[in-house]
Amino acid sequence: MKTAAAYIRVSTEDQVEYSPDSQLKAIRKYAKEHDLILPEEFVFADEGISGRKTDKRIQFQRMIGTAKLKPKPFDVILLWKFSRFARNREDSIVYKSMLRKQCGIEVISISEQLSEDKTSILIEALIEAMDEYYSLNLAEEVRRGMSEKFSRGGVVSQPPFGYRMQDGIFFPDEAAAPVVKMIYEDYLSGTPVRAIAQKLNSIGITTRHGNTWENRTVEYILTNPVYIGKLRRSQTGDRSDRFHELDTCVDGQHQPIIAQETFEAVQIKRAENKKKYRKYARQCQPVQFMLKGLVRCDHCGATLVMASAGNYLQCHNYGRGKCKISHAISVPKINQIVLEQMRMDLVDPDFDAKIRRKPKPKADTSILSLVEKEEKKLDRIREAYEAGIDTLDEYRENKRRITEKLSALHAQIDEAEPQPIDTAAFIGQVQSGLKTLTDPCVSEIIKNETLRSIVEEIIFMKPSGRIEIVYHL
Numbered sequence: 001m002k003t004a005a006a007y008i009r010v011s012t013e014d015q016v017e018y019s020p021d022s023q024l025k026a027i028r029k030y031a032k033e034h035d036l037i038l039p040e041e042f043v044f045a046d047e048g049i050s051g052r053k054t055d056k057r058i059q060f061q062r063m064i065g066t067a068k069l070k071p072k073p074f075d076v077i078l079l080w081k082f083s084r085f086a087r088n089r090e091d092s093i094v095y096k097s098m099l100r101k102q103c104g105i106e107v108i109s110i111s112e113q114l115s116e117d118k119t120s121i122l123i124e125a126l127i128e129a130m131d132e133y134y135s136l137n138l139a140e141e142v143r144r145g146m147s148e149k150f151s152r153g154g155v156v157s158q159p160p161f162g163y164r165m166q167d168g169i170f171f172p173d174e175a176a177a178p179v180v181k182m183i184y185e186d187y188l189s190g191t192p193v194r195a196i197a198q199k200l201n202s203i204g205i206t207t208r209h210g211n212t213w214e215n216r217t218v219e220y221i222l223t224n225p226v227y228i229g230k231l232r233r234s235q236t237g238d239r240s241d242r243f244h245e246l247d248t249c250v251d252g253q254h255q256p257i258i259a260q261e262t263f264e265a266v267q268i269k270r271a272e273n274k275k276k277y278r279k280y281a282r283q284c285q286p287v288q289f290m291l292k293g294l295v296r297c298d299h300c301g302a303t304l305v306m307a308s309a310g311n312y313l314q315c316h317n318y319g320r321g322k323c324k325i326s327h328a329i330s331v332p333k334i335n336q337i338v339l340e341q342m343r344m345d346l347v348d349p350d351f352d353a354k355i356r357r358k359p360k361p362k363a364d365t366s367i368l369s370l371v372e373k374e375e376k377k378l379d380r381i382r383e384a385y386e387a388g389i390d391t392l393d394e395y396r397e398n399k400r401r402i403t404e405k406l407s408a409l410h411a412q413i414d415e416a417e418p419q420p421i422d423t424a425a426f427i428g429q430v431q432s433g434l435k436t437l438t439d440p441c442v443s444e445i446i447k448n449e450t451l452r453s454i455v456e457e458i459i460f461m462k463p464s465g466r467i468e469i470v471y472h473l
Contacts, residue, residue, distance in 0.1 A: 002075040004031050005042035007063055009084045020045050023080040030078060030110040042066070042074055064095065065389040067103050075105060082109045160226055161208040162257055170226070170254035177257050179205055183221050184262055188269065193218045197321025215320045222270065225249055228263045229256035289331055290437065290447040291338065291458065298461040299325045306331075327462045334467075338458060341467055342434060352423055355471045356456050371409050377402050426473065430454055 008023045024043065031038040044059040066073055077099070079085050085107060086092040099105040162180040163170040179200070186196050197213040207217055225232055231252040295304040295313060302317040304327055312330045317323035345351055378399065385395035436442055436450045456472040 001035050001037050003042070003073065004036040004038045004076045004078050005044065005063060005067070005074040006031075006038055006078045007060065007084060008043070008045040008080070009057070009060070010047050020047060023084070026080060027078045027110060036076065036078075038078070061389050064099075065391070067099055067105050068391050068394070070391070070393070072103055072105060077105060077107045079107065079109050081111055082107075085109075159208075160224060161221065162227065163254065170252070172255055172257055176208075180221060180227055180257050183218060184227075184258055184266055187222060187266055188262070193222075194319060194321040198324065201321070202324065212322065214322055218321070222266050225263070226252070226254075227256060227258040228260050229254060288444040288448065290335055290444050290451060291331075292444075292448050294448075294451060294455060295334065295458045295460050295467075297323060297325070297327050298459050299323055299327075304329075304460060325462055327460055329460070329462075329465075334460070337465070337467055338469070339434070339437060341469055342430065342437075345469060345471075346427055346430060351427070354469065355423075355426065355473065367409055367412050371406065371413070374402050374406050374409065378406075426454075426471070430471070 006024060006027045008020050008027075010020060010023075024045075028038060030036075044063040046057045046059045063077070067077070077085075082092070086095070096107050099107060159165050159170045159173075162173055162176045164173045165171070183196055183200075186199070187193070191199075193215045196218050197215060200213040200218075205213070207213060211217075221227070229252055230249050232249045289306065291304075291313070292306075293303060296302065297304060297315040297317065300315065300317045300323040302315050302323060304313040305316050305319070306312075307314045307319075307328070311332075312328055313334060315323050315325070315327040318326055345354055348354070381390065381395055381398045381402070384390040385392070390398070433450050433454050437447050454471055456470040459468040459470070461467065
């Protein structure tokens with residue numbers, strides 16, 4: 001007697017006629033009538049998962065991995081319908097061909113019996129094409145239904161911050177709704193978006209997804225008409241861009257959190273602020289300064305950038321509300337601090353410790369990239385083995401091949417001996433750079449390029465006002 005495996009899949013819980021139990025019952029009956037043994041360990045079932053893709057069907061992948069074992073554990077795979085195996089012709093052809101040619105295993109639909117002559121190939125291909133058409137048509141019908149539901153004020157998305165789902169509509173969340181009101185009140189009172197984000201983070205409030213607040217997440221709250229009882233959706237049905245004009249906006253069935261007048265007042269205030277602080281003002285008139293791109297915040301590691309108003313630097317993340325500590329400092333002051341620190345470093349007996357060498361010469365960049373790719377391959381083949389997709393023999397062979405390649409690459413890297421540090425020569429380079437940096441006739445662009453040639457980064461520690469310079473060869 002031949003051994004069989006069973007694969008069962010349902011997309012939604014309301015497919016009663018294709019429920020897992022009914023599919024398995026019919027498959028067991030077919031196996032009994034055709035003298036096939038169906039062990040319990042060879043019953044694979046994916047519930048509530050679409051057949052359009054195979055990468056998320058865990059049991060399907062486990063079945064394929066089991067089928068590749070030697071000797072083959074079963075002779076056939078029984079399905080209720082071919083559509084249970086896949087609704088994508090490409091996946092269906094690839095996996096069926098692999099099972100037949102490499103494993104000697106047939107895939108049989110118990111409700112779509114095919115003859116053994118050559119016309120069965122055409123019939124099976126026609127069935128697969130019809131299944132794929134059904135899947136695509138169903139997706140289109142679902143989108144059409146969602147659009148119709150949305151036009152009547154029905155909910156077709158997850159609730160935003162401040163709401164929870166109740167009886168199919170948004171319902172104000174007792175804990176989060178007051179936070180939304182606070183955001184609107186703070187903004188109208190003159191509190192900047194960045195300060196609102198910092199306030200929320202400082203009191204331990206997180207976004208709907210459990211993340212910290214940023215400027216853009218506060219902006220999303222301030223511009224979302226859901227809080228005045230409306231719903232919005234893009235014309236294509238995709239998620240609306242939170243920073244652009246809405247494609248479609250209709251009246252919802254939920255209770256507003258914010259009054260219409262308050263929402264409109266916030267939009268007017270935002271428009272006024274945009275006129276004052278143009279979004280691309282700095283890009284149109286870029287400001288060049290000696291330390292551009294080199295100074296970093298010691299708290300979060302972000303770069304200090306030129307503030308939109310005033311000749312001073314500020315932590316980039318602080319401006320977005322993600323860093324709690326202000327690193328504001330005037331450009332002339334930090335320029336002076338950096339130059340003084342460089343002079344002090346030159347007479348420091350431990351100057352060598354301040355120099356950061358590149359881990360490998362530039363010539364090895366491509367080799368290091370290949371090493372990283374091969375290491376990622378090792379992770380992938382291990383995951384494939386653990387998921388049951390690859391057999392132990394396949395895993396061993398793939399691992400051996402990748403390991404040999406890694407050994408060869410590491411041998412090439414080891415051949416490149418790191419160059420010793422010529423401290424005296426580097427000190428001379430820094431001294432020469434200092435002359436350029438202190439010359440009032442040299443442009444800020446040239447000074448920045450000169451500084452970049454010898455300095456890796458400058459760490460600014462607030463509130464002590466100290467800096468640490470990391471040099472590089």
